[in-house]
Amino acid sequence: MAHMVRRFWCHWSIAEPLGGILTSAPAAISIKSDQLDIFYRGLNGHLYNMRNKAYEWLDENDIGGVLTSAPAVISRNSHQLEVFYRSVGLYRGADQALWHIWSDDSGASWSNAEPLGGKLTSAPAAISIKPEQLDIFYVGQNGH
Numbered sequence: 001m002a003h004m005v006r007r008f009w010c011h012w013s014i015a016e017p018l019g020g021i022l023t024s025a026p027a028a029i030s031i032k033s034d035q036l037d038i039f040y041r042g043l044n045g046h047l048y049n050m051r052n053k054a055y056e057w058l059d060e061n062d063i064g065g066v067l068t069s070a071p072a073v074i075s076r077n078s079h080q081l082e083v084f085y086r087s088v089g090l091y092r093g094a095d096q097a098l099w100h101i102w103s104d105d106s107g108a109s110w111s112n113a114e115p116l117g118g119k120l121t122s123a124p125a126a127i128s129i130k131p132e133q134l135d136i137f138y139v140g141q142n143g144h
Contacts, residue, residue, distance in 0.1 A: 003017060003018070003019060003020060003021065003022065005017055005018065006018055018038075018050060018057060019060070020040065020042070020048065020050055020060050021042055021043045022040045022041070022042070023040075023041050023042065023043055023045070024040050024041035024067065024069065024070035024071070024123070025040070025070040025123075026038050026039065026040045026070075027039045027040070027070065027071050027072055027073045027083075028073070029073045029074070029075055029081065031075045031077075031078050031079065031080070031081065031106065032078055032106070034053065034054045034055070035051065035052070035053055035106065036051065036052040037049055037050075037051050037073070037081060037107060038050045038051075039071045039073050039083055040070070040071065041067040041069070041070060041071065041085075042060075042062065044062075045065075045066050045067055045068075046062050046063065046064050046065055046066070046067070047062075047063040047064060047065045047067055047071060047083060047085065047101065048060050048061065048062055048063065049061045049063055049107060051107065061107075063083075063101065063110055064110075064113070065085065065087060065099065065101065065113050066087050066088050067085045067086065067087055068085075068086045068087055068088055068096060069085055069086035069120065069122065069123035069124070070085070070123040071083050071084065071085040071123075072084045072085070072123065072124045072125050072126040072136070073126070074126045074127060074128045074134065075128070076128045076131045076132075076134070077131060078106075079104065079105060079106045080102065080103065080104055080106075081102060081103045081106070081107050082100065082101075082102040082103075082126070082128075082134070083100070083101050083102070084098060084099070084100050084116075084124045084126050084136055085098075085099055085123070085124065086098065086099070086120040086122075086123060086124065086138070087099040087113070087115075095115075095119065096119055096120055096121070097115050097116065097117050097118050097119065097120065098115075098116040098117065098118045098120055098124060098136065098138065099113050099114065099115055099116065100113070100114045100115075100116050101113045101114070116136075118138070118140060119140060119141040120138045120139065120140065121138075121139045121140065121141060122138050122139035123138070124136050124137065124138040125137045125138070
């Protein structure tokens with residue numbers, strides 16, 4: 001369990017404590033020049049979002065879910081956020097599958113979580129090289 005810290009470069013800043021209680025590595029993305037979003041698993045296992053809007057840090061937002069890994073975040077345009085994570089799903093001790101949640105309004109509201117299947121033994125990594133394509137990478141069962 002740890003708190004989030006930020007450093008930025010114009011000339012490297014000193015560490016800036018941001019709060020939050022993280023139980024995973026953070027995933028960060030900027031979809032607009034004045035919006036920075038950070039996603040992480042909180043103490044209760046939920047997905048959390050911390051946002052910097054117009055150079056002001058807003059309160060953290062509990063999005064929900066039951067994460068068993070760090071999240072990965074991508075965007076295919078300037079108003080969409082998509083988060084991927086490993087989860088036990090609806091029943092504790094279940095699948096360790098890949099799950100997906102998204103927002104089409106810059107994070108103002110979120111979809112219901114969607115199971116994508118698979119059996120993950122690692123956190124996912126995600127990238128979008130063009131708007132109609134998403135690539136997700138992870139270590140599968142038995143290291144495959």
